[in-house]
Amino acid sequence: MTTKVAIIGSGNIGTDLLIKCLRGHPDLEPTALVGIDAASDGLARARRLGVATTDRGVQGLIDMSGFHEVDIVFDATSAKAHEANAAALAPHGKRLVDLTPAAIGPYVIPVVNADQHLTSQNINMVTCGGQATIPIVHAVSRVTPVPYAEIVASIASRSAGPGTRANVDEFTETTSKAIEVVGGARRGKAVIVLNPAEPPMLMRDTVFCLIDDLDDELRARITESVESMVTEVARYVPGYRMKQKVQFTRIEEDEPLRTLLPDEPRPRWKVSVFLEVEGAAHYLPAYAGNLDIMTSAALEVAERLAAHSAAPHAREVV
Template sequence: MSKTKVAIIGSGNIGTDLMIKIMRLSKVLEVGAFVGIDPESDGLKRAERLGVPITAGGIDGLTKMDGFADIEIVFDATSAGAHKHHNEVLQAFGKRVIDLTPAAIGPFTIPCINGEQNLDAPNVNMVTCGGQATIPVVAAVSKVSKVHYAEIVASISSKSAGPGTRANIDEFTETTSLAIEKVGGANRGKAIIVLNPAEPPLIMRDTVYCLCDFADEAAITRSIEETVAQVKSYVPGYRLKQAVQFERFDDSNPLFIAEMDKVFTGLKVTTFLEVEGAAHYLPAYAGNLDIMTSAALATAERIARRQQNDRIVEEV
C-alpha cells in the first residue's frame, strides 16, 4: 500500500526534526511538502537537498503546489497565532491537521493516554513539549487516586528554544495547565517552563508534583512506571530520573495550596523525568523537540492507518 502524503508547515527546529523523523522512521507516511516563509532557512535548504518539494510561500504557497491535492495530513509547527489562520485554510480543503503549537483548537492528544480517541477529529492538538512529557504521569496517578492539584516544571536548554517556542511562552503555560486538568485528570493544574542557559546545554528535565488522596504508594509507583514504559515506546529517550517520591500530609501537618486557597491532606507524589533527544536534527539535549515530534509522528501514523483501513473497507 502506498504511503500517506503529509505536509509540514514551519521550517524551524520542530518542523525540520519532524521531517527527518518521518523520512527515517515512518513506514506509512511520506513528506509531500515542506513549507516555510524564509527561503534562506536551514530547514528549507535541507528539505530541498533531500528531494522534498518545498515552498517559501507559507500557507498560500502550499495550497498552490502541484501536489497539494494528494496531501492528506498537514502538520503545523509554526505559532499559536498563525495556526488559527492555517487551520481555517486547511479545513476548507478538507485536510486533517496535527497542531504542534499551543493554539488548542482541536482536542488535546497525548498518544499513551487518548491517542485512539481523536483519530477522526479534523484537527488534533499535541499540547506542548512539557505537556507530552508530564501529563502522562499525572494521568498515571489519577488512575490510582484522585488528584486535586498537579504542578509541572519543564526545564529545557535555552539553545533548543527557537523563535516559535519563545513566542509561545504564555500559550505554553495556559495550554499545558488546561491539559493537565482535561487529559491528566487533575482538579487543578499549573505549568511552569524554564529556559536554562547553562553551558554545556542540559537535556530536558521535568518535575511533576501531584497532590492526591491517600492511596497505595506501590500501586501509584507501578502505574507511573507502566506509563513511562508506554511513552518510551515512541520516545526512546524518555525515562524516570530517580525513584518516585512520596510525602504524607495529615491533620497534624496539613499543606496549604495557595492556587486553590484550601488546606490539603493526603499524598504528595513527586516524579522526576528526563527526556533525551534522538538527535535526528538537533543535539541530544533537545529532548523537548524530540518528544513533540515523536508524539506527532505517532499520532499521524495512527490517523493514516485508520484512513487506509477505511479505504480498504470501502473497496470491499
C-alpha cells in the same frame, strides 16, 4: 499504501519532523516542507532530500500541484500562525496535527487519548512539557483522585527558538488546562524554565501530584502505573526516562496549600516523579529533548490517523 503529509514550518521542529519521517516512518510520505524564509536551513535540507518546498507559507502549499493528494498537514509554526493556517486549510478538508499551543482542536497525548480523537479534523499536541508530564499525571489519576497536579518543565535555553519564546504564555495556559482535561487532575498548573547553563542541559521534568490518602497497596499501584506509563512513552520517545524511583512525601500540617486548593479538603500526600528526556539527535542536538518529544509524539499520532483511515471500518473525518 503510504499517507502523504506536508509540514508547515521550516525551523527546528519542522525540519526534525521531516528527517524523522524520512528515516523511520515508511507509512508517512512527506511531500512538502513549507516556510516563509527562502534561505532557511530547513528548506535547503528538504530540497537536498528530494522533498518539494515553498517559501510562500500556507498559500504556497495550497498552490502546489500535489496538494490535493496530501492527507495530513503538520503545523510547526506558532500559536498565532496556526490560527491563520487552520482557517486557510479548512475548506480543503485536510487533517491537521498542530504542534503549537493554539489548542483549536482537542488536546492529544498519544498514550492517553489518541484513539479517542482519530476522527478529529484538528488535533493539538499540547506542548513539549505536556507530552512529557501529562502521561504521568494520568498514570496517578487512573489509580487515585488527584486534586492538584503541578509540572515544571526545564529546557535548555539553546533549544528554545523564536516560536517557543513567543508562546511562553500559551505554553503555561495550554499545559495547565491539558493537565486537567487529559491528565485527570481537578486543578493543574504548569511552569517552564529556560535554563541558560552551558553546556546545555537535557530536558528535565518534575511532576507533583497531591493525593488524599496513601497505604502500602495504593503506593504499589501508583508506582506500577507510573513505571508502566514511562515504558509506554519510551516506545516512541526512546530517550524518555525516570531519574529516580517514584517519591511519596507526607504533607506537613503547616505547609501552605490554601492558595492551591482554597475550596478543597486538604490532601495528605505528595507524589513526585522526576523525568529526563534525551533527544534522538536526528536533526537537533541530544539536549533538545523538548523538541524531540513533540515531533515523536506528533508522528505517533499521524501513524494512528493513517492506520485508522486505511482500516475497513474507517469513516469520513468530521
